[in-house]
Amino acid sequence: MGLDVLIVDDSAAIRKILLRVLAQTDLEIGDVFEAGDGIEALTILEAKKVGLVLSDVNMPNMDGLQFLTSMRSRPEWNAVPVIMITTEGSQAKVLEAVQLGAQGYVRKPFTAEQIKEKISSCLSVAGK
Amino acid sequence: MPERGWEMSFQEPVLTDDEVVALIWSNTEKVFSTMLGLTVKSSLAPEERIKALRKGGVVSLVGFAGRWRGSGSIRCSGQLACSISGKLLLTHFDYVNDEVLDAMGEIANMIIGNFKDDAAYKLGPLGLSTPTVIYGNNFEARNWNGESWITVLFDCDGELLEVNISLVPGHVLGEAPRPAGVLAPAMWENKIIDH
Numbered sequence: 001m002g003l004d005v006l007i008v009d010d011s012a013a014i015r016k017i018l019l020r021v022l023a024q025t026d027l028e029i030g031d032v033f034e035a036g037d038g039i040e041a042l043t044i045l046e047a048k049k050v051g052l053v054l055s056d057v058n059m060p061n062m063d064g065l066q067f068l069t070s071m072r073s074r075p076e077w078n079a080v081p082v083i084m085i086t087t088e089g090s091q092a093k094v095l096e097a098v099q100l101g102a103q104g105y106v107r108k109p110f111t112a113e114q115i116k117e118k119i120s121s122c123l124s125v126a127g128k
Numbered sequence: 129m130p131e132r133g134w135e136m137s138f139q140e141p142v143l144t145d146d147e148v149v150a151l152i153w154s155n156t157e158k159v160f161s162t163m164l165g166l167t168v169k170s171s172l173a174p175e176e177r178i179k180a181l182r183k184g185g186v187v188s189l190v191g192f193a194g195r196w197r198g199s200g201s202i203r204c205s206g207q208l209a210c211s212i213s214g215k216l217l218l219t220h221f222d223y224v225n226d227e228v229l230d231a232m233g234e235i236a237n238m239i240i241g242n243f244k245d246d247a248a249y250k251l252g253p254l255g256l257s258t259p260t261v262i263y264g265n266n267f268e269a270r271n272w273n274g275e276s277w278i279t280v281l282f283d284c285d286g287e288l289l290e291v292n293i294s295l296v297p298g299h300v301l302g303e304a305p306r307p308a309g310v311l312a313p314a315m316w317e318n319k320i321i322d323h
Contacts, residue, residue, distance in 0.1 A: 010258060011230055011231075011233065011234040011237070012226075012227065012230045013213070013216060013217060013227065013230050013231040013234045014234055016217055017216070017217070020218070058237075058241075058256060058258060059258070060258055087237050087238050087241030087242065087245075087256070088241065088245075088256070089241075089242065089245040090245055090248060090253060092253065107242075108163075108237075108238045108241070108242075109158060109159045109162035109163045109238050109242075110162065110163075111162060
């Protein structure tokens with residue numbers, strides 16, 4: 001059974017790029033779900049069981065840090081690895097994301113290799 | 129010190145025009161080389177080409193908020209927007225559609241967002257709005273805060289790409305939040321700086 005992944009980004013372009021990167025990994029990927037903001041992402045999490053979340057920070061309606069806070073407040077989602085992939089690179093935001101429970105942080109612009117390495121290291125830490 | 133229409137009321141760090149230009153350059157080069165595999169060069173385009181560019185095309189705007197406020201934008205022709213978006217998404221676009229507009233918004237978000245983080249080292253924390261992208265003909269743009277934009281012109285695959293930044297201290301604009309920018313049949317007052 002493959003790894004189900006949730007991609008959260010208000011940019012369809014970035015979601016498409018991340019889909020492509022996931023397809024290039026050595027991982028056995030199952031279903032990939034897409035959300036345009038934190039609210040949509042929470043709705044998907046309610047209905048689907050995912051093993052990895054890739055999320056932007058700056059998004060309308062509910063941003064990535066609010067989404068991460070909501071995720072970590074629910075025991076059933078608390079252990080799901082989350083990697084923030086974002087333009088937001090201020091130290092304060094990175095620190096906040098890590099304190100909220102993000103396992104990885106990748107700044108845009110990114111290369112496919114950077115994303116693959118981060119996914120690999122986060123999943124190995126999570127024991128998946 | 130840059131020539132500005134406002135004066136600092138107290139001693140605080142500022143970015144000089146040269147520093148703004150250097151940050152525009154480094155971040156535009158980084159985004160284009162990393163995400164698109166493209167190199168950008170300095171452009172010495174004749175005035176007519178620049179004027180033609182500013183009569184339409186694709187404009188992506190991102191607003192700054194915080195102690196310093198303003199906006200950043202990128203502008204190019206529809207044709208170049210299709211080419212950039214095609215390289216980003218590994219596909220081909222014959223015309224500007226929603227996918228192209230979304231891709232151009234993300235390119236602006238990355239260039240202006242990275243600029244913001246670099247500028248924040250000197251200016252303090254800055255917030256960033258989500259991008260607004262406009263495509264059309266016969267429109268010009270004006271910065272709401274009345275300041276000149278600092279503009280860097282790039283040559284990308286033989287086409288012009290313009291990156292603009294305008295930042296002013298919040299106290300100059302008052303406490304009320306202002307829009308990031310406005311597009312209207314008005315003059316876009318640019319300060320073009322060759323790199």
